[in-house]
Amino acid sequence: MSKDSVSERIIGFLLSNEGKDVLQSELWKELGLTSKELSKALKKLEEEGVIKREPVTYKGKRTYRITLVADTLARVQKTGLQAGRLGKLVVSKLVDEVLDIPCVSCPFINRCYEGGFYDPVNCQFINEWVLRHGQTKRTR
Numbered sequence: 001m002s003k004d005s006v007s008e009r010i011i012g013f014l015l016s017n018e019g020k021d022v023l024q025s026e027l028w029k030e031l032g033l034t035s036k037e038l039s040k041a042l043k044k045l046e047e048e049g050v051i052k053r054e055p056v057t058y059k060g061k062r063t064y065r066i067t068l069v070a071d072t073l074a075r076v077q078k079t080g081l082q083a084g085r086l087g088k089l090v091v092s093k094l095v096d097e098v099l100d101i102p103c104v105s106c107p108f109i110n111r112c113y114e115g116g117f118y119d120p121v122n123c124q125f126i127n128e129w130v131l132r133h134g135q136t137k138r139t140r
């Protein structure tokens, strides 16, 4: 398996499991890699600033919790690390999140402003979305 596709699979997995604990000791099994392949790819991604690893103890063994850094897309573009395909993965995740915001499909958007009848500060759709979004992030 190429080094690039290993990195892509790692990032794809982290994107689709955002908010969950992803542990190095479990990730290689999830991705069908050897522990050595995973370790090497993670080290490179960490050096490039795409992910971060925090030491944790799981089932009595030391491992790492792996998370994407907040500005992964910028990092991916900066490092040129498979910018096309990885960028698309990140962008598609961001687009999904943006399209989910109620204002995108709201019929009142042209009449909505602060202090108006439709007001983002008191919007029921936004409040419900924030609650739903917060719950989704916590339960994933």
Ligand code: SF4
Residues within 6 Å of the ligand: 102, 103, 104, 106, 107, 108, 109, 112, 113, 118, 119, 120, 121, 123, 124, 125, 126
């Ligand atoms: S804030 Fe509420 S009313 Fe205003 S555009 Fe967004 S969803 Fe619509």
